[in-house]
Amino acid sequence: MKDAKNVTITDSEWMVMRAIWTMGHATSRELIDAMNELEGWSASTTKTLLHRLIQKQAVAQHGRSRPFTYKPVVGEKESMAAAADDLFDHMCAMRAGSTIAGVIQSRELSRADIANLQAILAEKAKTAPEEVQCNCLPGDQTC
Amino acid sequence: MKDAKNVTITDSEWMVMRAIWTMGHATSRELIDAMNELEGWSASTTKTLLHRLIQKQAVAQHGRSRPFTYKPVVGEKESMAAAADDLFDHMCAMRAGSTIAGVIQSRELSRADIANLQAILAEKAKTAPEEVQCNCLPGDQTC
DNA sequence: TTATTTTGACTACAGTTGTAAACTAATAAG
DNA sequence: CTTATTAGTTTACAACTGTAGTCAAAATAA
Numbered sequence: 631m632k633d634a635k636n637v638t639i640t641d642s643e644w645m646v647m648r649a650i651w652t653m654g655h656a657t658s659r660e661l662i663d664a665m666n667e668l669e670g671w672s673a674s675t676t677k678t679l680l681h682r683l684i685q686k687q688a689v690a691q692h693g694r695s696r697p698f699t700y701k702p703v704v705g706e707k708e709s710m711a712a713a714a715d716d717l718f719d720h721m722c723a724m725r726a727g728s729t730i731a732g733v734i735q736s737r738e739l740s741r742a743d744i745a746n747l748q749a750i751l752a753e754k755a756k757t758a759p760e761e762v763q764c765n766c767l768p769g770d771q772t773c
Numbered sequence: 774m775k776d777a778k779n780v781t782i783t784d785s786e787w788m789v790m791r792a793i794w795t796m797g798h799a800t801s802r803e804l805i806d807a808m809n810e811l812e813g814w815s816a817s818t819t820k821t822l823l824h825r826l827i828q829k830q831a832v833a834q835h836g837r838s839r840p841f842t843y844k845p846v847v848g849e850k851e852s853m854a855a856a857a858d859d860l861f862d863h864m865c866a867m868r869a870g871s872t873i874a875g876v877i878q879s880r881e882l883s884r885a886d887i888a889n890l891q892a893i894l895a896e897k898a899k900t901a902p903e904e905v906q907c908n909c910l911p912g913d914q915t916c
Numbered sequence: 917t918t919a920t921t922t923t924g925a926c927t928a929c930a931g932t933t934g935t936a937a938a939c940t941a942a943t944a945a946g
Numbered sequence: 947c948t949t950a951t952t953a954g955t956t957t958a959c960a961a962c963t964g965t966a967g968t969c970a971a972a973a974t975a976a
Binding site: 641644645648649651652653664667668706707710711713714715717718720721722723725726727728729730731732733734735736737738739740741742743744745746747748750751752754755758759760761762764766767768 | 784787788791792794795796807810811849850853854856857858860861863864865866868869870871872873874875876877878879880881882883884885886887888889890891893894895897898901902903904905907909910911
């Protein structure tokens with residue numbers, strides 16, 4: 631069973647996934663046009679990326695006659711979560727908080743997003759530790 | 774002037790950077806040992822990575838006689854912020870909020886981190902839009 | 917039904933990344 | 947001083963990425 635956690639989507643593949651996710655399903659022509667407009671890519675480039683995404687089972691080809699329709703197999707939300715987790719997994723746990731702060735500051739968030747984050751934080755505050763340990767070196771050091 | 778925004782640090786290079794950042798400065802021997810223990814890497818692997826980091830000016834070699842000392846040139850905080858921004862830049866703006874929510878839920882945060890995030894959110898709430906537009910396709914569509 | 921266009925499959929190719937061996941120049945040990 | 951050891955530099959090499967050209971099969975137009 632392929633899910634977002636097993637699939638690594640590269641930077642340029644992300645662009646194609648975003649288009650497919652937003653369209654819900656699309657023909658290669660639609661994707662080629664969108665990518666050409668968005669990124670200036672040649673038709674071949676989009677085709678290659680689409681192929682690679684099919685191989686890694688992030689996208690599936692549907693229909694029995696040309697032109698085929700392409701649909702996402704992995705979800706956008708899960709893929710984004712997996713990518714974000716992957717990033718934070720490679721960074722110092724002690725500094726995750728301030729990194730998240732930076733992200734929040736630089737992104738546009740809706741009122742609902744903010745309310746949601748506030749609720750999550752309020753809940754998390756109940757059991758939050760006084761400080762988070764640095765996990766960058768072997769053995770435990772206070773950083 | 775090299776700063777975090779101009780340097781792309783790869784996944785394995787990150788591991789070395791984390792060690793250097795945490796130690797403040799280190800000899801290659803110290804790094805080789807740390808990386809061996811942490812990741813099981815051979816001495817060569819760490820040496821190569823260290824070299825590449827020097828080439829891309831993320832790390833500098835100090836001292837006039839062997840063994841040299843290696844120090845970070847780019848800051849940890851800035852590099853983490855740059856990496857996080859880079860990630861979110863490639864993803865749908867509309868879903869940044871829920872992705873951040875996922876990250877917050879999966880990470881350990883200190884009381885101080887949480888308080889800081891709450892303050893930032895409270896401030897941000899004052900001017901937050903009702904909703905954030907999807908920016909995945911050319912032209913504006915409601916996603 | 918032949919010619920044309922489209923779509924999809926296969927090939928290409930340089931640059932990056934992960935991983936490490938080999939070689940060379942210092943330095944330390946005897 | 948000679949030898950052994952360590953630190954640093956070069957080379958290697960396959961897999962993965964970004965970007966795209968070529969070819970063949972299918973569909974559409976003439």
